[in-house]
Amino acid sequence: MAESLEAIPILDLSWTDDPVRKDKLLQQLRSALFEVGFLYITNHGVPHSAIDGLTRLLPTLFDLPSVIKEKQTKLNSPHFLGYSGFAEEVTLGQQDLREQFDFATELPVVYQEHSSSEGFQHKERRDFSKSFWRLRGPNQWPPEDLVPGFRNAFMSYHDAVQQLSYRFVHLIEEAFSIPVGTFDSFFSRDEMVVQPANDRENNHHNDTVGKSQSPLAPQHRIKLVKYPPTPFSDAGQGVGAHKDSSGWLTFLYQVGNEKGLEVLSSSGKWLPASPITGSFVVIFGNAFEAATEGAVKATVHRVVAPGPDSNDRYSIPFFQGLPLDMTVSEIRSVIPEHVRSLRKLRDANDGVSTFLDPRWDSLGESQLRKWIRSHKDVGLKWYGSDAVEYYTH
Numbered sequence: 001m002a003e004s005l006e007a008i009p010i011l012d013l014s015w016t017d018d019p020v021r022k023d024k025l026l027q028q029l030r031s032a033l034f035e036v037g038f039l040y041i042t043n044h045g046v047p048h049s050a051i052d053g054l055t056r057l058l059p060t061l062f063d064l065p066s067v068i069k070e071k072q073t074k075l076n077s078p079h080f081l082g083y084s085g086f087a088e089e090v091t092l093g094q095q096d097l098r099e100q101f102d103f104a105t106e107l108p109v110v111y112q113e114h115s116s117s118e119g120f121q122h123k124e125r126r127d128f129s130k131s132f133w134r135l136r137g138p139n140q141w142p143p144e145d146l147v148p149g150f151r152n153a154f155m156s157y158h159d160a161v162q163q164l165s166y167r168f169v170h171l172i173e174e175a176f177s178i179p180v181g182t183f184d185s186f187f188s189r190d191e192m193v194v195q196p197a198n199d200r201e202n203n204h205h206n207d208t209v210g211k212s213q214s215p216l217a218p219q220h221r222i223k224l225v226k227y228p229p230t231p232f233s234d235a236g237q238g239v240g241a242h243k244d245s246s247g248w249l250t251f252l253y254q255v256g257n258e259k260g261l262e263v264l265s266s267s268g269k270w271l272p273a274s275p276i277t278g279s280f281v282v283i284f285g286n287a288f289e290a291a292t293e294g295a296v297k298a299t300v301h302r303v304v305a306p307g308p309d310s311n312d313r314y315s316i317p318f319f320q321g322l323p324l325d326m327t328v329s330e331i332r333s334v335i336p337e338h339v340r341s342l343r344k345l346r347d348a349n350d351g352v353s354t355f356l357d358p359r360w361d362s363l364g365e366s367q368l369r370k371w372i373r374s375h376k377d378v379g380l381k382w383y384g385s386d387a388v389e390y391y392t393h
């Protein structure tokens with residue numbers, strides 16, 4: 001059994017078109033979800049042009065002079081969007097030997113310093129003075145004359161992978177034997193309205209998050225990452241072992257043929273997840289593990305930095321977002337007991353799963369914590385020392 005579990009499943013999404021093959025695909029997906037913990041997908045419907053349009057601009061983007069890249073530093077952004085220089089991020093107490101730009105779904109600012117202040121109000125009256133709403137906001141774009149077409153290429157890629165991510169969630173619903181569309185409300189688009197001032201006055205007392213609200217469209221995060229060759233022939237840390245905490249599912253595109261990505265198998269071995277041309281690796285995030293009460297484990301993965309004889313390695317993780325004011329208990333309530341109980345059946349003695357701490361019950365809280373912990377300087381500048389103290393201890 002161990003042998004079959006050590007192979008990373010490769011799911012061909014074109015099999016959804018044929019009923020017999022689709023059953024087989026759903027079986028493979030259940031095995032990937034409940035046994036293996038990660039998978040590749042091919043024939044996923046993201047057009048080659050969308051992938052190529054963005055990936056071919058990566059060398060131009062990263063080769064910009066440092067002074068230009070630094071103009072897009074994350075320090076400018078309370079949303080933690082922008083550039084982080086080589087080895088600025090730390091995982092497991094060690095520097096990650098990579099350079100990165102963080103982008104996201106292009107969104108307007110909704111955060112309000114005071115809950116009764118002027119500005120956007122949501123028709124269902126959310127409390128936009130909560131700090132985590134500050135994660136939403138616009139990107140910092142590279143200069144159009146220096147990286148021509150970047151913004152368009154990014155948008156096309158974002159839209160195509162977003163669509164794939166929603167389609168994939170439908171397949172997961174089928175694998176869970178729950179109605180297709182059960183999770184749709186997590187991703188629904190909701191209109192923003194600017195209320196007239198007197199309306200705002202009448203309504204400010206009711207400024208709480210209610211369960212009946214439809215969610216705001218999520219913010220998906222897209223990282224563009226470059227791992228340059230290092231002097232270390234095997235053990236350099238591209239990024240240390242971690243579970244993704246930026247979202248629900250991660251759709252990771254590995255550009256070119258450089259190896260380095262490794263995933264931890266259920267038997268505790270590091271398996272290389274080398275690039276398969278045109279495929280995405282699907283990684284389950286912390287929130288997914290929490291929502292399924294550990295029936296689906298978040299994927300532990302890391303990147304070994306390219307050695308001295310390698311080429312630059314580029315990758316593009318797309319972190320599928322969830323509404324920031326949604327709580328893990330709300331998500332759990334739509335995951336059926338027959339799925340959640342699988343953890344108990346599978347590994348009754350496994351008490352170590354990292355569920356979200358109740359203090360960070362809303363996804364926004366856990367996201368803000370994650371961002372402040374990995375970019376303390378941005379946290380200090382925009383959220384202050386009390387918040388940094390709160391989220392880092």
Ligand SMILES: O=C(O)CCC(=O)C(=O)O
Pocket residue numbers: 223225239244252254261301302303314315316317
């Ligand atoms: O570069 C990769 O292949 C993986 C990156 C990753 O795991 C992350 O940024 O969370």
Ligand SMILES: [Fe+2]
Pocket residue numbers: 242243244301317
């Ligand atoms: Fe990751």
